[in-house]
Structure formats: C-alpha cells, structure tokens
Amino acid sequence: MSRVDRTPALTTTSFAILGLLAIRPWTTYELAVQMERTLNRVWPRARSRLYEEPKKLVAHGLAEAARETVGRRPRTVYTITEEGRRALAEWLRTPGAGPSLEFEQNLKLFFADFGTRDDALAQLEAAREWATAQLEVFVTAARDYVEDRGPFPQRLAVTSPGARFLVDFYDLVDRWAAWASTIVQGWPEDPSQAEPTLEVDQYILRLAEERARRPGGDAAVPAPDLAPHQVSGP
Amino acid sequence: MSRVDRTPALTTTSFAILGLLAIRPWTTYELAVQMERTLNRVWPRARSRLYEEPKKLVAHGLAEAARETVGRRPRTVYTITEEGRRALAEWLRTPGAGPSLEFEQNLKLFFADFGTRDDALAQLEAAREWATAQLEVFVTAARDYVEDRGPFPQRLAVTSPGARFLVDFYDLVDRWAAWASTIVQGWPEDPSQAEPTLEVDQYILRLAEERARRPGGDAAVPAPDLAPHQVSGP
DNA sequence: CTCGGATAGTCTCGAAGGGACTATTCTGGA
DNA sequence: TCCAGAATAGTCCCTTCGAGACTATCCGAG
Incomplete structure (x- = not known):
C-alpha cells in the first residue's frame, strides 16, 4: 500500500544473470558480453536490459556490488550472496516455460x-x-x-x-x-x-x-523410421 | 518536425495481420483468434497487441474499417486495400529475420x-x-x-x-x-x-x-549419417 | 605517440506483454 | 422456455523489453 519501496520483480532474465554470477563474479560489461556469446542462444535479451538486472539482484539481496576503479574509470563487480545461491536453487526447482519461437x-x-x-x-x-x-x-x-x-x-x-x-x-x-x-x-x-x-x-x-502415439515415458528413443527432410518420390 | 501526425511505424506484426486480411476480411476478434490458433507458432504476440494493429493499417491506408452491428453490439470488419496488397508484396520481397528462440x-x-x-x-x-x-x-x-x-x-x-x-x-x-x-x-x-x-x-x-562443411548451395539433402539423438554405446 | 578496438557504462523512446475489465450475443440442456 | 456459460467484441493500464544513440576511459599495436 501507500508508496512503499517496490523493488522491481525478478524475471527469468534476472535469474539468468544470477546463474552467471554463481559461476564467478563479473562486471556488468563482462556479463553483457558473456550473455551475448552464450545465453543469447536460448535466452536472447537486449544489451541495455542486462545493465539493469544486477541492480535488481542487489536490491533483492541476491548479489553484492563492489565498486572498483581501473585508472580513473570506475566499474562495478557483482558477486552472488548465499541468499542468491538459495534463490537460484529455488528457481531451478520450479518448472520452466517451453520453447517460444519467432521465425x-x-x-x-x-x-x-x-x-x-x-x-x-x-x-x-x-x-x-x-x-x-x-x-x-x-x-x-x-x-x-x-x-x-x-x-x-x-x-x-x-x-x-x-x-x-x-x-x-x-x-x-x-x-x-x-x-x-x-x-x-x-x-x-x-x-x-x-x-x-x-x-x-x-x-x-x-x-x-x-x-x-510414442509413449511419453522415458528411455532411449529409436531412430526415426522416416528419413528427415526427404520426400519419397511417387 | 514540430508535432506532426506520427502514425506509428509498421512492424512485422502489422504485416502478419495484413497477410491475414489478404486472405479475407475479418473482425479484430476473429483476427485475434486466428492468430492464436495459427500464426502464434511462428510469430507469437499478446492478444492485446492484435487489437492495435488493424488501426495502424487503416492509418497507413493499407486496410479499411467497416463498422457493422450484430444486434446492439457494434463490431468492425477490416478489409485490405489495393495499396495494402502492394505493401504486403513489398514486405514479402524484403529478407526476413532468422529464427529467434527462447527456451x-x-x-x-x-x-x-x-x-x-x-x-x-x-x-x-x-x-x-x-x-x-x-x-x-x-x-x-x-x-x-x-x-x-x-x-x-x-x-x-x-x-x-x-x-x-x-x-x-x-x-x-x-x-x-x-x-x-x-x-x-x-x-x-x-x-x-x-x-x-x-x-x-x-x-x-x-x-x-x-x-x-556441407555446401550451402541447394538440391536434395542426404539423410544424416548419424542417427539423431542416439549416443553410440562405448 | 596515436589511433582503433575493448571496456564500462547511461539514456530515451516506442513496441510488446499480460492481464483486468466491460458488455452483448449465442447455444445447449433442464 | 429460461438460464448459465461460452463465444463474440472489444478497451485500458502498467510494466517490461528492444534497439540504438551517446559518453567516456583504457590498452595495445604499429
């Protein structure tokens, strides 16, 4: 009620960043580059977005920011907290969404x-x-x-x-x-x-x-009977 | 300059709707339903978006709106114009973006x-x-x-x-x-x-x-040498 | 010594998503 | 015949995202 804090809610993108932080600490810039090179393939997000996410994580207590400086240029290194690791594990437990395709x-x-x-x-x-x-x-x-x-x-x-x-x-x-x-x-x-x-x-x-008709169960899947992407001649 | 008209720019979503209109006239509601049932699989968009698009098309002269009424309830039927067909053909000529996957x-x-x-x-x-x-x-x-x-x-x-x-x-x-x-x-x-x-x-x-290494050319593609999704036992 | 690419971000604007909300019409079953 | 629920036909709002312009410093190769 009233006009209380309202730290913006965590999204899948937040947890993608949090996952990277679980590997090692990064600066926002490094996170953005890493994201573009790897996670972009399953979770594409605009670069500008990536600069917001670590701040949210800090606001939620899932990461800590350390301001450093290289020469006269400041930078911020983010590190995951214990609470962050717990939140990440919790997120991994919840079922994710199926693929969404734009083509x-x-x-x-x-x-x-x-x-x-x-x-x-x-x-x-x-x-x-x-x-x-x-x-x-x-x-x-x-x-x-x-x-x-x-x-x-x-x-x-x-x-x-x-x-x-x-x-x-x-x-x-x-x-x-x-x-x-x-x-x-x-x-x-x-x-x-x-x-x-x-x-x-x-x-x-x-x-x-x-x-x-294929059983939804488990185990090895047999090779397809029909060769993919070939049309049998009449 | 100054504060002139500014009809919002056409997006891929606009042309998806325009393509449907090229098949036959629809009401916005029908468009939304049709979109959910078919185009959603290659071009997923929120329902609320779909109600905006036909208006943009009209503003650009690519479609015409006819207000009808069923009993006391009004509805709007959209029809593609000749200019709309030209714009659609033009759009089809320009190269589209590759797949984008969220998973x-x-x-x-x-x-x-x-x-x-x-x-x-x-x-x-x-x-x-x-x-x-x-x-x-x-x-x-x-x-x-x-x-x-x-x-x-x-x-x-x-x-x-x-x-x-x-x-x-x-x-x-x-x-x-x-x-x-x-x-x-x-x-x-x-x-x-x-x-x-x-x-x-x-x-x-x-x-x-x-x-x-496969030639990027054309023609029939041979069946894969390696069966998909089977790991050969050691 | 300088110049271009890598590092390290901020800012803005419009597009898109997600859902709550309203209201009328149609249809099938008691 | 009447009524409930599904289908029809949208509007509105708030938040998130995307795309790209903009600034500025640092570092290494020539």
Whole structure:
C-alpha cells in the first residue's frame, strides 16, 4: 500500500544473470558480453536490459556490488550472496516455460501466395545462411572447448546436452530450408496457383501422428523410421 | 518536425495481420483468434497487441474499417486495400529475420550444476510434455485439413512446408529431451560433480563441423549419417 | 605517440506483454 | 422456455523489453 519501496520483480532474465554470477563474479560489461556469446542462444535479451538486472539482484539481496576503479574509470563487480545461491536453487526447482519461437522467414513463407515464387525461395535461402552462420560460430567455440581452451571446462558435463539441442536446431533449420526449397522450386511463378502436394501433407500428418502415439515415458528413443527432410518420390 | 501526425511505424506484426486480411476480411476478434490458433507458432504476440494493429493499417491506408452491428453490439470488419496488397508484396520481397528462440527449460539445464539432478530431469520431462501437447493440437488441426474440413484448402500448397518445420521442431524437442534425460540420469545427485562425457562433446562437434562443411548451395539433402539423438554405446 | 578496438557504462523512446475489465450475443440442456 | 456459460467484441493500464544513440576511459599495436 501507500508508496512503499517496490523493488522491481525478478524475471527469468534476472535469474539468468544470477546463474552467471554463481559461476564467478563479473562486471556488468563482462556479463553483457558473456550473455551475448552464450545465453543469447536460448535466452536472447537486449544489451541495455542486462545493465539493469544486477541492480535488481542487489536490491533483492541476491548479489553484492563492489565498486572498483581501473585508472580513473570506475566499474562495478557483482558477486552472488548465499541468499542468491538459495534463490537460484529455488528457481531451478520450479518448472520452466517451453520453447517460444519467432521465425519471420517462415512467416513470410506462410503468405507466399501473395508474393512471387522467388520471394519465397529467397526467404528459404536466407534461413540456410542463418543456420550456416550460427553453426560456424558454434564450431569455433566448441572446438576451443574440446581442445581445452574454453573457459569453465568443469561445467562442460552440465552444458553439453543443451549445446546438443542448439546444433540440432540449426541443423533442422538448414535441412528444412533445403527441403522446402526443392518443393517451392516446383511451384509456378505465382504461388497462389501451386497445386497442393498431398504426399507432403499426408507425410506430415503421419509423422505427427506417429510421434503423438510414442509413449511419453522415458528411455532411449529409436531412430526415426522416416528419413528427415526427404520426400519419397511417387 | 514540430508535432506532426506520427502514425506509428509498421512492424512485422502489422504485416502478419495484413497477410491475414489478404486472405479475407475479418473482425479484430476473429483476427485475434486466428492468430492464436495459427500464426502464434511462428510469430507469437499478446492478444492485446492484435487489437492495435488493424488501426495502424487503416492509418497507413493499407486496410479499411467497416463498422457493422450484430444486434446492439457494434463490431468492425477490416478489409485490405489495393495499396495494402502492394505493401504486403513489398514486405514479402524484403529478407526476413532468422529464427529467434527462447527456451527457459534449456536455460535451467544450463545452470543444472547449481541445483539437483532431479531438478534437471524435471525440466526435461516438462519439455517432453510441452512437445507432446503441441503435437496433439497440431495433429487435430492437420487431420481436419487433410480430410478437407479445414478453412482455406486452396492455401494448403503454400502453407504445408512451413507446417512441416513445426512438426519437425516439436519432434526435435521431444527427442532431444528424451536423449538428454538418459545422459542426466547418469549424473550423480549433485550435477556439479558430473564427469564430462567426451564422447558426447566430440559427437556434437563432429555433427556441427560436418554440417558446416556441407555446401550451402541447394538440391536434395542426404539423410544424416548419424542417427539423431542416439549416443553410440562405448 | 596515436589511433582503433575493448571496456564500462547511461539514456530515451516506442513496441510488446499480460492481464483486468466491460458488455452483448449465442447455444445447449433442464 | 429460461438460464448459465461460452463465444463474440472489444478497451485500458502498467510494466517490461528492444534497439540504438551517446559518453567516456583504457590498452595495445604499429
């Protein structure tokens, strides 16, 4: 009531920063750089945001700020507190949200019948380039890690399953765009005149149904019966 | 300068709405529902946003609003203009952004060493449930489409490649989470004590490098040499 | 000695999210 | 036939975010 304190609420982004602080102390600038290089891939946030979060953490008692100075330039080093570690563990216990995907190139493909076939092909080509670029950055970083030149090698056991997801995701985008290109190339100039390819639709449906029937339980998953991103010829 | 009009700029969301209007006229409510059911999967936006967009389109001359009334309740039906169709085609010509992914469950996995093994397993299980739920909704909708009961069957040719991406994405999340679960089950109670599994890391690296070498050109993509989401036993 | 890139931030504005709130119309079952 | 609840058709508010402009110092290579 009245106009009491109101320290802004903690968000997922706050806990992402808090997690980094649990690894070691950082300055805000280092946090921002680290975030851009790694966490951005699963939790993208604007740089400007990242400068606010540590302050919130301090306000909540989850981190401490130490003002230092390099020459005449001041900087702030943040360190996690014991309460911060408890809060982080607590956050890890609560269920997280499922993936949320924004995919403008796919959105444009969805409206392809209001443009030209070449427009659609350009979107798919851009998607492939995106995937390639992501993978290149990834390979460089991953090679460093495997050759023991990466930071925090002791965290590798914990981080590699998540990394696997990213590689597979980039690979999916690439394979899908390549496959979709072959489909779109078969369209007429004006995509609104394209004939529905029933094989594709039934194939999609079969894939989806098959998966929906797969037991939700556990254990090893068999390799897919249907080769991904290949359309069987008629 | 001074304090002139300033009709707010058009965003990707504006064009998503404009694309729907290119299919047929809608009321704002219908647009919001349609968006939630379909476009949300590649371009998720809050409902409240969707009520603003058509007004912007009108302000830019890309759509027209017709006030109607059902009984005593007023409603507004939006129709695309010729200029709107031109703007849409123009937008389709410009390259779209690559995918952007938010994945909180994976983020929590990334910090698994500050929680317990069971916390990590719970995140993965939640990811599987999410994927299953998405697929179930998808299957229901897709079955309707294939059995000719879906709206806009004439757009099927254009929309099914994009749908394929979604099925594969959900499938990826599911397979990955199942695979990752088997890895995490091998961890000790305290994940910070987990041993790095070099096989996994080198496997990831090999996958990534192999892909990075793949020609960025075109044409059919061969089936992957390595079965997705299976770790070869030692 | 200097110049460009890395370090270390602040600030602003508009876009987006999330939900509370209102009100009328339609539909299926008692 | 009547009523409850779902669907229709929005408005409003507050907070968070994103994108980028802006400032300033430090450090290393040539």
